[in-house]
Amino acid sequence: MKILAVSDRVVKGIYSSRICERFSDVDMVLACGDLPYTYLEYIVSMLNVPCFYVHGNHDQPEYTANGRTLTKPGGWVNLDGRTVEARGLLLGGLEGSIRYRPDAPFQYTEGEMAHKVWRLTPALLMNRVFYGRYLDILITHSPPFGIHDDTDRAHRGFKALLRFMARFRPRYLLHGHKHAYGLESLRTQYKDTEVINVYPSRVIEW
Numbered sequence: 001m002k003i004l005a006v007s008d009r010v011v012k013g014i015y016s017s018r019i020c021e022r023f024s025d026v027d028m029v030l031a032c033g034d035l036p037y038t039y040l041e042y043i044v045s046m047l048n049v050p051c052f053y054v055h056g057n058h059d060q061p062e063y064t065a066n067g068r069t070l071t072k073p074g075g076w077v078n079l080d081g082r083t084v085e086a087r088g089l090l091l092g093g094l095e096g097s098i099r100y101r102p103d104a105p106f107q108y109t110e111g112e113m114a115h116k117v118w119r120l121t122p123a124l125l126m127n128r129v130f131y132g133r134y135l136d137i138l139i140t141h142s143p144p145f146g147i148h149d150d151t152d153r154a155h156r157g158f159k160a161l162l163r164f165m166a167r168f169r170p171r172y173l174l175h176g177h178k179h180a181y182g183l184e185s186l187r188t189q190y191k192d193t194e195v196i197n198v199y200p201s202r203v204i205e206w
């Protein structure tokens, strides 16, 4: 199984007719936020595979040339605060970044993110009963605290995501939000989970 993950920046090789030849063997697409909805709709219309996303802190309504107002990407399933089974994988999502501006959408305090995890917990426990495991892949916009995050207020990761990995042991946590250039680490093992910074795109073999 091949998964294409995208986040934070439009990739020319994906937003072009070459997408079909380059990614014809992709079984699923995951998006970790801060991407134009029109880009995501292009991806799903070209690849025609299951697509799941969470919102990033920069997501906002988008006005298209033909007069549509997009508040979400058509053809995509919002994974925030829920889990789904797709192609044999258990997927879950937690949107947004740490709160650094009052009242801005898709931003959460550490306590609010802990509450979102708590609300997701019954569904994870049900997965454990029915499938023998809590979750395979968690997609988030923000990185966990201390892993691929930064010290400035807007890019600090969530401690709640560390506790999530310690308790529910997904195989992957895919995140965006942190634009990575150069040699900084993009893959970090934390307990049973490989934390991957998706920015701007990544192919994951399951």
Ligand SMILES: [Zn+2]
Pocket (backbone or CB within 6 Å): 034, 056, 057, 058, 097, 141, 176, 177, 178
């Ligand atoms: Zn962001």
